[in-house]
Amino acid sequence: NAGVTQTPKFQVLKTGQSMTLQCAQDMNHNSMYWYRQDPGMGLRLIYYSASEGTTDKGEVPNGYNVSRLNKREFSLRLESAAPSQTSVYFCASSEAFGQSWDYGYTFGSGTRLTVV
Amino acid sequence: AQKITQTQPGMFVQEKEAVTLDCTYDTSDPSYGLFWYKQPSSGEMIFLIYQGSYDQQNATEGRYSLNFQKARKSANLVISASQLGDSAMYFCAMREGRDSSYKLIFGSGTRLLVRP
Numbered sequence: 001n002a003g004v005t006q007t008p009k010f011q012v013l014k015t016g017q018s019m020t021l022q023c024a025q026d027m028n029h030n031s032m033y034w035y036r037q038d039p040g041m042g043l044r045l046i047y048y049s050a051s052e053g054t055t056d057k058g059e060v061p062n063g064y065n066v067s068r069l070n071k072r073e074f075s076l077r078l079e080s081a082a083p084s085q086t087s088v089y090f091c092a093s094s095e096a097f098g099q100s101w102d103y104g105y106t107f108g109s110g111t112r113l114t115v116v
Numbered sequence: 117a118q119k120i121t122q123t124q125p126g127m128f129v130q131e132k133e134a135v136t137l138d139c140t141y142d143t144s145d146p147s148y149g150l151f152w153y154k155q156p157s158s159g160e161m162i163f164l165i166y167q168g169s170y171d172q173q174n175a176t177e178g179r180y181s182l183n184f185q186k187a188r189k190s191a192n193l194v195i196s197a198s199q200l201g202d203s204a205m206y207f208c209a210m211r212e213g214r215d216s217s218y219k220l221i222f223g224s225g226t227r228l229l230v231r232p
Contacts, residue, residue: 031218040125042207042222050218058219090161094218104151104209105220107161 002027006091006108013081013115021076021111023091031094032074033058033105034066036087043090049074081115088112119143120210120223127228129198136183137193137226139208148212150191151220152182155205164206167191195228203230 004025013019025032030051035043035058045058049068063085065077074093078085092105121140129135141150152164167175167182175182183192195202208223 033219035222040224042120042122042224043209043220044222045219048219088159092161104149104153104163104166104211105161110159112159 004091004093004106004108006089006111008111009109011111011113013078013113015082015115017081018077018079019081020078021089021091021113022073023075023108024073025091025093025106026072027093027095027106028071029093029095029106030071032068033092033094034064034074034076035090035092036060036085037090037110038087046076046089078113081113083115086113086115119221120208122208122223122226124226125224127226129195129202129228129230131200131230131232132197134194134196135198135228137195137206137208137228139191139193139223141189141191141208141210143189143210143212145212148210150182150184151209151211152180152191152193153207153209153222154202155207155225156201157204161207165193198230200230200232203228 007022033048034046037043044060047066049055052071055066067075089111091108094105148169150167154162165177165180167184174184179196181194205225207225209220
């Protein structure tokens with residue numbers, strides 16, 4: 001089925017460990033995004049990639065890096081995990097403006113990350 | 117300043133009744149879009165409805181309608197004939213401008229519980 005695939009679905013890290021969250025979409029969308037969701041705070045944008053070859057910081061980029069590997073894939077890396085990064089992480093994609101405005105994003109199913 | 121405000125952390129509604137979930141927004145951009153997403157307990161984000169700032173009529177999608185009051189900067193979601201399956205978190209979101217990044221800003225959400 002077409003959509004956004006995130007891996008892994010669950011992960012437990014120790015403080016200081018690193019990991020990469022993977023995201024791939026097969027809808028030929030230009031733009032991809034990483035959000036984190038904390039209780040009571042909705043979704044906050046970490047990084048986004050408006051098009052292949054570009055990445056930009058969102059609202060809460062500290063402690064994260066991203067790579068837009070190609071048009072399909074957008075990964076999020078935690079270099080040295082901290083307990084404050086315990087959250088649910090969502091990847092999303094969308095067509096560039098003027099194409100699919102009225103459908104917003106297509107979201108992945110999320111990655112639940114716990115840092116102990 | 118909050119761009120998207122959802123003032124109802126939790127709401128109850130009786131099955132088969134209508135319910136309104138509030139959302140106010142803040143922007144100086146004349147071109148913007150407003151979205152509502154549903155997040156059931158399983159965690160996925162489901163697109164419900166979209167309203168563009170230049171749309172003359174309120175958006176409707178089945179049992180969902182968006183009560184768009186531009187002068188008041190409000191975009192309330194109305195769910196008619198509530199069903200048990202409507203129990204979920206609901207997020208209001210806004211996209212500003214027509215740039216290529218198409219970032220969405222989310223509110224903190226409202227948890228809706230439908231009582232049988």
